Amino acid sequence: MTLHNVKIERCDSLPPRWSMSLPKSCLLLISVLPVTAWAQSTADLQAKVTALEAATRSAQSAGDNAWMLVSAALVLMMTGPGLALFYGGLVRRKNVLGTMMQSFILMAAITVLWAVVGYSLAFADGTPFLGGLRYGLLNGVGSAPNPDYAGTIPHQTFMVYQLMFAIITPALISGAFAERMKFSAMLLFMVLWAFFVYFPMAHMVWGKGGFLNAAPGGKVPCLDFAGGTVVHITSGVSALVTALYLGKRLGYPREPMKPHNLVISFIGACLLWVGWFGFNAGSALGASSLATSAFVATHFAAAAAALGWVLAEWIGSGKPSVLGGISGCVAGLVAITPASGFVKPFPALLIGFLAGIVCYLMVAKVKQNLGYDDSLDAFGVHGCGGTLGAILTGVFATSAVNGAYQDAAGKTLPLGLVDGHGAQIWNQLTGCAIAWGIAIAGTLIILKICDALIGLRLTELEEIEGMDVSLHGEEGYILEA
């Protein structure tokens, strides 16, 4: 667009300069004719340029919109089937459907919530902590772009893309209370959680004028490209709180609770890996070179993290396992999420590798020693990996990748420690602290409410029978049928 503005300026400024340079002795007739012709051709040219400009804008919008719609679909694919399969395979056979249903029902429930009021609370103008009701019932969310967020794609595309994030975030928590929570209590918990934790946090980090927004208008600019704080810290920390509040599964850790089907977990994790390109590269909100950069960083971090976890496990327990490999790639994807649009490929490898090792130690050593039952390691991977990623974003973010910070004159300012802006780490820590705080307080209050209203846990008999039969009246595997 800038390029075309420049062209127009030149066209406008040509005729006067030209006429001044004409010799004074020119005949009136000779001079008038070309000027008239010139005026006509200028008008033609201007019309052409205007048309060209509109065509270019429409082409860019088409390109950006195509990528963003694909990204939205990819992020939905992360929840179902990705996360549903990943978690479904990690539980015992009697709970496979109940676990998958927790992810699936959120695809439906959060969508309705988002349309009615959720999108507005997260992205409409409001206080620094929560959006207003301007976009309630998706009022005014149509095909015209919203330049506050994404100037080249329909506002509706932005809305539906953000919806997919709101779906997967609560779904991640379900890994912590797997195999023991009532379906009704889970639904109520998730709806309240979206209101008390997700919408405020999304508004603070991404909403216009949000408290932590790195774009102008935020008091404490926290760099979070694709949702390290909003998605992974909030869900991971809430997961820990629910695991502690609900208590251990019956028989944990005495009885064996092996993953019943690592094959479907494997498929799920690989779908998550692919879907994450929509999550991170899509967060560029256009088919830009920044999207490519985020795509590369995402992939590199996942690869390095898979290696990191497998190596640590090989040394720690003797064998490189498939579950270790797929857990590692997810840990790396979590950690690179806030950094993906700010870091170069090699720091991405490093962030991933560290995440693989740290999350392995958290899950295999720290959790085992502390004894809490975060059943599918939602905290160990998302809470821990998310916090690590958020802090490392403050270290490795560079203006060479993303000119997020600019001064009044439009000059690009340094981003992270590698650019010489060490203070960014404090901003990142503040963002983490707020995300942890909201997640802990919000989740505790919500759990109390749900507990008082309907009770959280399955009865002992239901838990022994399994969620599939006791909650849903069906079985995942009927091999003799």
Added chain:
Amino acid sequence: MKKIEAVIQPFKLDDVKEALMGIGVDGMTISEVRGHGRQKGHKEVYRGREYTVDLLPKVKIELVVSDDRCEDVLKALTAAARTGKIGDGKIFVYDVAEAIRIRNDDRGDAAL
């Protein structure tokens, strides 16, 4: 009549079946079972949690033969099922009081 009950390694089932059919045994019953004798199980680790799996999958073969054929069958069975390592399994032999073919009331050796 003798009942032969053999618990063997699952991957030896085809060899054993072939050997038994080779010496003219026409019938047997197979079930998939789990168990262990002196062979201790193995260790599995999932995200740092260790499980000892001590009941291992085995195949149980049951067949009833006439007294005079018993020794041949046992020899064939043992030879086919043996790898020489711990975990090859065991064979138990019982006396059988009666056998009846449901289709036509044949009794004793005629029912086998």
